[in-house]
Amino acid sequence: MSSSPFEKEAAVFGRYLLRDEPNAQSVQLYVSAMQIRPVNCTMRDEKIIRFALQNSGCLAMIDGALAFSKRPSALREKMLVMTAILETQPAYANLFLPQQRAAGYRILMGFRLCGAAFRLLAGKMLLVFI
Amino acid sequence: MELHDFIVVGSGCTGAMAAQTLVESGARVLMLDGGKRGGVYQSITPSKNFPAIRREEQDQHRYLLGDKFESIPAGKVSTGEQLTPARRFMIEAADHFLRHRSDTFFPMESLGYGGLGAGWGLGCCVFSENELKKAGLPVAEMQSAYQLVSDRIGISGSSDDAQAFTFAHLEGIQPAPRLHPTAEKIYSRYAAKKTALKKNGFHLGRPALALLTQEKDHRKPLDYRDMEFYDDKGLSAWRAWITVDELQKKNNFMYRGSTLVTAFHEENGSVRVESLNLDTQEKETFHCRKLVLSPGVLSTARIVLRSMDENNHRLPLLCNPYNYTPCLVLSETGKSLPDALTGMAQLSLFHDADGTQTDVAMASLYNYRSLLMFRLLKEVPLGFRDARMLMNYLLPGIVIMGIHHPESAGGEKFLHLEADSSSPTGDLLRTVYKLNETESAKITAREKLYAKAMRKLGAWALKRVSPGHGSSIHYAGTLPFDDNGKPFSIHPSGRLNGTENVFIADGSGFRFLPAKGLTLSLMANAHLVAEKLLKK
Numbered sequence: 001m002s003s004s005p006f007e008k009e010a011a012v013f014g015r016y017l018l019r020d021e022p023n024a025q026s027v028q029l030y031v032s033a034m035q036i037r038p039v040n041c042t043m044r045d046e047k048i049i050r051f052a053l054q055n056s057g058c059l060a061m062i063d064g065a066l067a068f069s070k071r072p073s074a075l076r077e078k079m080l081v082m083t084a085i086l087e088t089q090p091a092y093a094n095l096f097l098p099q100q101r102a103a104g105y106r107i108l109m110g111f112r113l114c115g116a117a118f119r120l121l122a123g124k125m126l127l128v129f130i
Numbered sequence: 131m132e133l134h135d136f137i138v139v140g141s142g143c144t145g146a147m148a149a150q151t152l153v154e155s156g157a158r159v160l161m162l163d164g165g166k167r168g169g170v171y172q173s174i175t176p177s178k179n180f181p182a183i184r185r186e187e188q189d190q191h192r193y194l195l196g197d198k199f200e201s202i203p204a205g206k207v208s209t210g211e212q213l214t215p216a217r218r219f220m221i222e223a224a225d226h227f228l229r230h231r232s233d234t235f236f237p238m239e240s241l242g243y244g245g246l247g248a249g250w251g252l253g254c255c256v257f258s259e260n261e262l263k264k265a266g267l268p269v270a271e272m273q274s275a276y277q278l279v280s281d282r283i284g285i286s287g288s289s290d291d292a293q294a295f296t297f298a299h300l301e302g303i304q305p306a307p308r309l310h311p312t313a314e315k316i317y318s319r320y321a322a323k324k325t326a327l328k329k330n331g332f333h334l335g336r337p338a339l340a341l342l343t344q345e346k347d348h349r350k351p352l353d354y355r356d357m358e359f360y361d362d363k364g365l366s367a368w369r370a371w372i373t374v375d376e377l378q379k380k381n382n383f384m385y386r387g388s389t390l391v392t393a394f395h396e397e398n399g400s401v402r403v404e405s406l407n408l409d410t411q412e413k414e415t416f417h418c419r420k421l422v423l424s425p426g427v428l429s430t431a432r433i434v435l436r437s438m439d440e441n442n443h444r445l446p447l448l449c450n451p452y453n454y455t456p457c458l459v460l461s462e463t464g465k466s467l468p469d470a471l472t473g474m475a476q477l478s479l480f481h482d483a484d485g486t487q488t489d490v491a492m493a494s495l496y497n498y499r500s501l502l503m504f505r506l507l508k509e510v511p512l513g514f515r516d517a518r519m520l521m522n523y524l525l526p527g528i529v530i531m532g533i534h535h536p537e538s539a540g541g542e543k544f545l546h547l548e549a550d551s552s553s554p555t556g557d558l559l560r561t562v563y564k565l566n567e568t569e570s571a572k573i574t575a576r577e578k579l580y581a582k583a584m585r586k587l588g589a590w591a592l593k594r595v596s597p598g599h600g601s602s603i604h605y606a607g608t609l610p611f612d613d614n615g616k617p618f619s620i621h622p623s624g625r626l627n628g629t630e631n632v633f634i635a636d637g638s639g640f641r642f643l644p645a646k647g648l649t650l651s652l653m654a655n656a657h658l659v660a661e662k663l664l665k666k
Contacts, residue, residue: 017515029191033199063513070511077204079514084202084504088191093184095518096503098526101464109523116516123513 045074065123140425142245144656151660164241165387168219180356229558244371253647258487264642266611275654292335313476354470448607457589462527606637624659
């Protein structure tokens with residue numbers, strides 16, 4: 001069970017980014033990062049982060065909408081930290097290092113982009129209500 | 131009171147070159163320098179290549195991100211954001227001791243051992259005759275100085291369409307490093323389309339780099355570990371500190387770090403140099419017969435303005451406008467990359483509109499891997515998970531095109547000192563930098579031409595990123611060359627007009643700033659200043 005708010009954040013962000021439980025070192029590094037270089041949050045940021053943590057199934061939508069809007073966002077800043085930490089874990093190296101893909105992978109990418117567009121639109125609507 | 135023959139201020143590329151020339155002539159030289167050092171991260175970085183580190187090393191986050199996660203950017207794109215933990219010592223304490231304010235200009239300055247040269251991109255370009263004349267540099271003397279500097283540092287390059295813009299007629303050039311597969315694709319496509327591209331003023335080729343591909347003295351050839359941004363193992367990349375390290379083995383050279391030179395005063399045929407000890411913040415004084423200033427253009431401006439007691443005097447400023455554009459070569463996406471690569475510039479694309487080498491823009495093309503993907507992900511307008519999957523697929527085909535534009539005096543670009551009681555030096559440098567409409571329009575038009583040229587080469591420009599004025603880290607022109615003795619200018623000999631024994635060996639005198647990497651020219655000029663000083 002998560003023992004600190006940062007651990008909970010790390011677990012939620014890690015699950016979202018990896019579709020799997022993040023390893024203990026990633027969680028520990030995220031907690032250290034948040035203690036060493038805290039992310040400044042406005043009240044709006046805090047509301048969004050609280051909602052995203054309580055409804056982690058919506059995280060992909062909110063993340064997509066915030067990324068598209070290009071406005072500064074504490075949630076995205078925190079997720080950038082988690083992404084950087086995951087990228088420097090040997091266990092996840094293959095998720096970030098380029099891999100040889102079959103020609104059909106482009107079609108899969110197309111579907112994924114359609115999904116991303118859908119999530120973005122849904123996230124935009126969600127943000128109106130948060 | 132000890133009277134030194136020469137004091138050289140700064141250990142960057144220009145300070146190192148000027149000091150080497152003086153020391154090799156037998157003169158006694160004291161170098162005063164900020165002297166901040168890295169070392170911790172370099173010492174813990176394994177000798178493996180980048181993919182092996184990524185797959186095997188549990189502690190890689192320490193040297194890839196930093197123990198304080200200092201390499202993870204926060205907020206907007208800013209100058210210095212791209213520095214890896216091992217290179218961040220270059221800018222350590224600079225904010226505190228080299229106080230600077232501006233709404234429009236965000237420079238990078240260094241108090242590091244080896245100065246900004248510790249993170250230099252290694253590009254070596256010889257200025258053309260026209261560029262030298264516009265900059266106010268002596269053509270014939272610079273040609274021989276280029277060769278001397280090239281022999282000292284070691285340059286690799288290739289005899290191709292870029293040669294006229296890079297190493298030109300220099301001799302002893304080592305072969306260029308192996309190409310990244312995507313760069314190879316662009317290079318071969320250029321061979322097929324070069325007639326049309328050259329007609330439009332574009333010339334593509336391998337850059338000349340201060341990067342060895344063959345052994346030289348005690349330095350090893352490039353090992354293709356793709357770790358150039360993280361360590362200097364083997365010393366294949368020339369860094370200014372390598373030269374300063376060598377000079378410290380000589381009896382007629384003394385190095386003193388933790389010293390910020392703040393001002394000078396001429397008295398009785400010698401120079402009194404005032405400084406601040408960076409550790410104790412106490413004032414210290416040194417004396418010399420000749421002073422050579424090479425702490426970087428902005429620091430030189432501070433020192434000169436304080437010494438002339440003219441804080442409010444406005445000095446002009448030149449800085450190459452710089453933007454970068456990620457480009458995509460679709461045919462290279464979805465491929466794995468070879469383990470053995472180099473992260474340094476792969477290709478250079480020059481735009482010489484009228485074919486006279488007077489007004490040349492330069493784009494450097496980099497592949498992207500060792501700077502980690504997360505930096506790119508934050509720029510993608512998708513959620514991190516979707517962006518990660520997309521970029522993992524696209525990354526082998528991504529080429530970052532960084533475009534430098536030439537800069538002439540004009541527009542509203544100047545700097546001056548202001549009092550600041552909270553600053554350790556009691557002042558700050560304020561810079562105003564605005565391009566006028568003509569300049570901005572020219573840059574935009576030129577970048578459109580670049581995008582079009584890249585399309586012809588099979589690379590699609592994705593997004594133009596403007597990291598802000600000052601991000602080119604090429605600064606010059608604050609004390610333009612003048613042989614009439616005008617105040618706040620430099621005599622062609624390198625002497626600061628209005629002084630007898632103060633010489634300036636950095637780019638402060640350049641009246642024009644070509645877009646080509648200027649470091650080789652800075653070093654050649656620094657050598658010439660030292661050489662002329664010896665003849666005096």
